[in-house]
Structures are given as structure tokens and as C-alpha cells.
Amino acid sequence: xxxxxxxxxxxxxxxxxxxxxxxxIEGAYRGARRVRRRRLAAAGLGVAAVxxxxxxxxxxxxxxxxxxxxxxxxxxxxxxxxxPAAPAVTIGLxxxxxxxxxxxxxxxxxxxxxxxxxxxxxxxxxRVTVQAASTVDTARLLAGEPLTVxxxxxxxxxxxxxxxxxxxxxxxxxDAPEASPREVLAPVVAWPDAxxxxxxxxxxxxxxxxxxxxxxxxxxxxxxxxxxxxxxxRPAGISPVAHESSDVxxxxxxxxxxxxxxxxxxxxxxxxxxxxAALTILVAPRxxxxxxxxxxxxxxxxxxxxxxxxxxxxxxxxxVAPNGSLLLANVGSCSYTLSVGDRNKxxxxxxxxxxxxxxxxxCAEPATWVGPLS
Numbered sequence: 240x241x242x243x244x245x246x247x248x249x250x251x252x253x254x255x256x257x258x259x260x261x262x263x264i265e266g267a268y269r270g271a272r273r274v275r276r277r278r279l280a281a282a283g284l285g286v287a288a289v290x291x292x293x294x295x296x297x298x299x300x301x302x303x304x305x306x307x308x309x310x311x312x313x314x315x316x317x318x319x320x321x322x323p324a325a326p327a328v329t330i331g332l333x334x335x336x337x338x339x340x341x342x343x344x345x346x347x348x349x350x351x352x353x354x355x356x357x358x359x360x361x362x363x364x365x366r367v368t369v370q371a372a373s374t375v376d377t378a379r380l381l382a383g384e385p386l387t388v389x390x391x392x393x394x395x396x397x398x399x400x401x402x403x404x405x406x407x408x409x410x411x412x413x414d415a416p417e418a419s420p421r422e423v424l425a426p427v428v429a430w431p432d433a434x435x436x437x438x439x440x441x442x443x444x445x446x447x448x449x450x451x452x453x454x455x456x457x458x459x460x461x462x463x464x465x466x467x468x469x470x471x472x473r474p475a476g477i478s479p480v481a482h483e484s485s486d487v488x489x490x491x492x493x494x495x496x497x498x499x500x501x502x503x504x505x506x507x508x509x510x511x512x513x514x515x516a517a518l519t520i521l522v523a524p525r526x527x528x529x530x531x532x533x534x535x536x537x538x539x540x541x542x543x544x545x546x547x548x549x550x551x552x553x554x555x556x557x558x559v560a561p562n563g564s565l566l567l568a569n570v571g572s573c574s575y576t577l578s579v580g581d582r583n584k585x586x587x588x589x590x591x592x593x594x595x596x597x598x599x600x601x602c603a604e605p606a607t608w609v610g611p612l613s
Contacts, residue, residue: 325350326369326436329462336455338364341490344483348374350462351483353442354452365443365452366401375437376400380429388453393430395449401425401441428453434460465608466493467522467573471596473497474589477517479611486605492523493602495611499584518585521576524603529574532556533567543595545570549587566590573602 325345383394539546
């Protein structure tokens with residue numbers, strides 16, 4: 240963990256295990272920044288077992304290894320008919336760059352990846368996004384300082400929108416009410432790729448770091464989301480709006496957010512915003528931390544041979560969204576958390592049916608992962 244942003248990203252990963260809003264974490268933030276994160280259950284995996292997440296390959300596109308009904312046509316547009324799909328590309332790194340891809344994924348119309356240094360905290364990487372020109376303020380980018388990156392024109396912009404945050408440290412309006420998401424402006428290096436999408440590099444320590452990362456980025460056509468499961472019967476009317484996972488040893492995990500028309504698009508340009516998604520599926524290898532929290536919820540209820548625990552209120556070490564629910568399932572050596580924003584729309588019976596009909600793979604072995612939809 241090299242930077243406060245790594246810590247804050249980590250805090251989102253097991254947020255369903257965080258204390259309720261009057262707990263220690265929120266108290267610490269209130270004391271330091273008068274900030275708290277609410278509705279923690281919808282946001283992600285968390286603090287002890289997983290440092291960060293991203294996808295094996297971004298973009299929810301057809302898997303060449305799949306056929307027929309197993310094909311995945313494309314990511315949902317989160318209810319907006321004008322929002323294009325995330326570009327079907329893979330964000331990678333040049334050989335011998337000294338960096339590695341920590342995570343990849345997509346959120347709404349944006350494909351993203353997070354990079355970190357293999358050895359040095361001083362040159363720790365950053366974040367790369369690819370998105371359609373129609374979703375970017377191209378005039379603002381083109382007005383930036385011209386650069387040349389790997390032989391093609393690029394632009395440096397000192398303050399460019401990279402996402403939203405509820406944390407004042409990354410906000411342009413630090414004294415705004417804590418519940419209001421605020422635009423985050425940050426230095427970026429950006430350029431259009433061969434398909435006309437914009438590649439935007441941000442979140443490095445300084446301009447030199449941005450330019451080093453930009454020079455290492457490689458964008459290749461095609462990408463496919465893979466998860467450690469293929470969903471069976473899922474609740475009607477919901478489809479993927481975001482995905483992130485990591486195949487880094489020790490941090491292997493997957494998060495898939497499914498939404499309905501009208502849901503806000505998840506936006507984690509700096510940190511994930513609070514999104515009461517219809518259904519979020521979080522997966523990570525089991526460990527003592529997760530097992531202890533599950534055991535604190537009482538005796539398990541078997542579903543299709545898997546131990547499960549279902550809660551609708553916060554307590555015993557877990558936080559549930561208002562009107563939501565949480566189903567924890569131990570599937571072999573993997574821990575599944577199904578987080579629901581509104582249990583009247585996604586019911587316990589829906590979750591039970593999903594567990595009964597899902598084809599589970601090995602969450603610790605990305606080679607076994609498949610497209611999530613059938």
C-alpha cells in the first residue's frame with residue numbers, strides 16, 4: 240500500500256463488514272474530515288482480504304471461447320439510452336515497463352485499469368481509462384499542452400474531471416455537504432486511440448509519473464469480462480452496469496454490479512461513489528476474517544449444499560444498505576457476498592434461486608473463470 244488513495248480504495252472492498260455509521264471508521268473520518276461513507280454495502284470488497292479490484296479483461300464483449308447462449312453481447316448502459324457502451328478494449332502495459340496491472344474493469348461507458356509499480360513506491364503507477372469521445376470534454380483536452388507519447392500526439396491538462404468523490408481531500412468543493420458527490424479535477428495525459436476513443440491517464444504522483452505511465456500504456460482491441468461463476472436464473476430486469484476484478488496473486492477477487500434502468504452509473508474515477516445497486520456480487524477467496532464475520536451472523540442455512548447467511552439489518556460486524564439485504568455464501572474455498580439495494584425488488588427467493596442455478600468456478604484460479612451471463 241503506497242498511497243492514501245490505495246488505503247481509501249481498500250476501505251471500499253469489504254465495506255459490508257464496516258461498522259454502522261456511528262462506528263469507529265466513520266468516527267475517525269468525522270473527526271478528521273467530518274466525512275462518512277453511507278450505504279456501505281453496495282460499494283465493494285474490503286479492507287483485510289482484498290486491497291483492490293479490476294477485471295481480467297475489460298468490456299463485456301463476446302468471448303471467442305464461448306458460443307450460442309453463453310455469449311455476452313455488451314455491457315448495460317445503466318439505464319441511459321444515450322450512454323455508449325464501454326469500449327471493448329484491453330488496457331495493458333509495455334514489456335519491461337516496471338509496472339503491473341493491479342485491476343481492470345468497466346463502469347458505465349468507461350473501461351479502466353489501475354497500474355502499480357513492481358518495485359518502487361516512488362513511481363507507483365496510476366489509472367488509465369478509455370471512453371468514447373462523446374463522453375469526454377474533447378475541447379478541453381485538445382486545448383491542453385501538446386505532447387508526444389510513443390510517437391503519437393497527446394495532451395497534458397492540469398485540471399480535468401476524472402470522477403466524483405465524497406471525500407473532501409479529492410474534492411473541488413471541500414466544504415460541501417458530506418452527502419454530495421463532488422467533481423474531482425486532476426492532472427491528466429490524454430490522447431485519442433486508433434478507434435477514436437480517448438485514453439486518459441491520471442492518478443500518478445506527479446507529471447513525470449503521468450508521462451512515464453502514458454508511455455507504457457498499450458491499448459488493444461477486444462476484451463471480455465470473466466468472473467468465477469456463470470450466473471443462472473437472475474432477477475428479471477437487471478443487467479451488468481459495472482465490473483472490476485483482479486488476477487494478482489493475493490488480491491484475486493471479482494465485483495459485478497447489476498442494475499435496472501434509471502440506476503446511477505457507478506463512477507470510481509477516484510473512489511467508488513455510494514450506489515444502491517439492484518445487486519452487487521462480490522467474490523474473494525475465503526479467509527479467517529471473512530469466515531469469522533459470517534459465523535457471527537449465526538447458524539448457516541444450506542442452499543444447494545452451500546452454507547449461507549441472510550441479513551436485512553446492520554449488526555454483528557456487517558453493514559446493510561437501508562431497505563437492502565445481504566446474503567453471504569461459502570462456496571468451496573470462496574466467499575460470495577450478494578448485496579441488494581432494495582430487498583423488495585430483489586427478494587430472498589431471487590437470491591436463493593440465483594445460488595441454486597449458478598455454475599461456480601474457482602475464485603482463486605482465474606484460468607477457470609468464464610463469462611458471467613448465460
